[in-house]
Amino acid sequence: MPTPDPPPHAEAPADHPLEDELAQALPDRRTTLPVLIRRWALRLIPVILLGAAGYVLWRDYHDLAFADVAAEVRRWGHRAILGALALSAVSFLLMGVVEKVGLRWMGARLPWAPTLATAFIANAIAHSLGANLLVSGAVRARLYDRYGVGLTQVAGATLFQGFSFAVGIATLAGAGLLLASPQALAASAIATPVARTTGAVLLAAVAAYLLTCALHRTPLHAFGRTLALPSPGKALVQLSVGAADNATAAAIIWILLPPGTVDYLAFVGAYAIACVAGLISTVPAGAGVFEGTLSALLPRAPAASLAAAFLGYRLAYFLLPLAVALLALLGDTLRRPRRR
Template sequence: MGSDQSIFKEILEKRLLPGLSVCICAIATVIIWREFRRINWGLVWESLNNLSMVQLGIACFFILCSYGAISNYDLLAFRYIKKRLSPWKIAFAGLITYAISPNVGFAFLSGSMLRYRLYRQWHISNIEIAQIIAFTNLNLWVGLLPVSGLIFALFEFSLPTAIELPFFSHSLQGFGIFCLGMSSLYALGTVMLTKPLRWHNYHFQFPSLGISLQQILIFSLDWGFAALALHGLLDAPIAYPAFFGIYVLAMVAGLISTIPGGLGIFETVMLFFLQSTQTEEVILATLIVFRVLYYLLPFSIAVTALLWFEYWQTTKTN
């Protein structure tokens, strides 16, 4: 019996998981091709011609800073589970996952499979990988609730009529207060609930308050630098704090609402707030450039890096 289990484990880790990783890369390649075909490249080149090299350079720098912040999500997860591994390996796994999974779709599933593949290769146990996956998926909400809560509670925003938020269609300030309340409850849990919460065979241990504050900081740097990159590309006459509020609102609307047909929700919200500053064509072209720089370019690099990793692992074991 033990021999059969070891054979199955060897097949899983040396054949099935690398194959699964390559399948994700194949799906990602198809998506890249479809996205690149869908883009109006004439509009992109025209927009690029209107952007200075300084603007592009600054935007690329802020995008690198954003991805630098993103690489810390998995590093913080290892601190949470009190497990040691080379920081370079952790950052590599985190960046590969965060660059590929949101673009492939089914981000939780594809991200979980990628983390399982990479971390099993470095002898992290199944339970520890499950904890890392849960922690990194929690990061978004731990950071998003207080940041968006503060912005919506302190500043007046009105949504486009095509977008409705459940229960809060008339007052984003009410939504902001709700987010701050949820964030406060979570913070209270990190202080008060020091023992794991148990349900049947499952248990959840709240991160410490210190780790939770670091989650919020990393999230703020992640979205903050991304917003700085877009702010520099648009060159809109809007102060950065207000622009960051618009960026967060556009991202949140994309997360929790839907819009029938037409433009994406993110683009719709950005157009709604910026249409008085520039022409619609310029804004849309710049948003496409931002999407290429922030999403598609790192996506392509991550797929190439993952394929190289699988090839290197194959040659090493043969």
């Protein structure tokens, strides 16, 4: 029987409130002058991104007629709609796989059913509300409590999920920007030299992460805490499943666009940049910033087609999963008193 990787740090004391324990499991935030400057800078960046995205959206869509968007929605057909819903389901299933590996990395062994259910609820809520690590960590802590999963284990699994997304989207974007043909990149606003350089840097960063996990087996010390890196096998799971997850999510928009609008490899590069911009903005679900960035990077895409694809993406990947997750969480809350 394989020995689980050592947990990153010890359990927090049980007498702390939930919020304090989750905060203790994450890096400390010190109030030194450099930190304060960085915080103010991080507050300005979302404002700038949101303003720029608002301008791009107004420029591209202010004269767009609702009838044009409705016509694009009708063009999808049942096959594209079912395909978008299926891709959304596959993406959340892949997140559940990462959740399972992350829990095992932290020494928690749970059956597949509660792991997949909790991963779906936590990710669906966090995707829509923003503050992914804190929100999804709080949801996980509540749902895993009955299985004896400690808060440090919850925090570790949450960080594992976050790193899986980061490594996965870097791999996907790097491969897409490196492999897309110059003709495909011409359909986007990404210049070929910029695409090649960015792709190489992203893949080099991913390779550096994998090498660090393979060669640096002693725990790291940062922010006053000790963190054991994943094993090389688990890091490869983060890379492969994370890339597949992001590729699946990107395909939701891509299949809703008219055929031939943009090559998929060029599209995933633009999609990854838009995702990162949405995350940096701290706007819940990156709403507006994601769409504005992707619109700017796909100037040749018809405005009505892109607007309709954004609508389908938000419904299939955000709003519908959020509704199902909230109903599931409500049902769990109503049933929980009878279990005690």
